Amino acid sequence: MRLTALALSFGLIAAPVSIAHAATAELKGADGKALGTATLTDAPHGVLLRIEAKGLTPGWHGLHFHEKGDCGTPDFKSAGAHVHTTTAVVHGLLNPDGNDNGDLPNLFVAADGSATVELFSPLVSLNGAGGRPALLDADGSSIVVHASPDDYKTQPIGGAGARVACGVVK
Template structure:
């Protein structure tokens, strides 16, 4: 009987290990709008060759919006300039997913916000890592990082931010 209790305890512990490992390889943040209100969440999962980003947003203007990882883990409104420039490892920074000489690690695809002001998207970025130790900029470095959603879509070519315009929502990645 004692052995069966130990086996049950061992089985429960083993079942928890994968979820504990996943928790250590994730980060998240709360999206805040220029109005200071909550506008959704972001979740980032470390992957072998980059990160998976999930965004659930609400209260945004319908249409396409640029979205980028920014260099600082600070989101002071209403303009969110405290988030700094895009995450990068090389200067000068050359923006654009369609630019053959781009080196801007903060570049991400645009997000579409529906007529009801909501968006849910999951994208993969091979340009960053969640933590240090890989051969790319880490989102959870000493000064952190943030995810910024812009007022307009990114054209993936124009400098310095693809014409994406003002910062309308920001989440500190923790």
């Protein structure tokens, strides 16, 4: 009996742990050069996003989820607009009229061109959980880094400027 209980307890310890569904996006510049990786982990009430990048311009940059999984160069316009529900809404985390689901906090890039950030978005999901837009829907989605910081209010993209890096969420 003791041996059976001991064997069962070791079996429980060795049992695989359920890992949340994850996706990645390889960030590339307009020249196609690899700049970093974004890892997305589905959470019960949103998505945890971790970005590790090098080779970006130092300073603050707008960061958004875009509605299409297409990072055609040179300008990444093929990524479409920000992710939103079925009806597009206004932009900006500080907009009193609300914001779109693709809005994220700005990304800070250090003087050496590197950035590491981990943040949480309750506005999206990987597969549509909780009625939030799915980043892994039929036409996919992308993560876009903009040239300038997002002011979180100005329409349509918070003054964030040109798209300087893009990664398709897979």
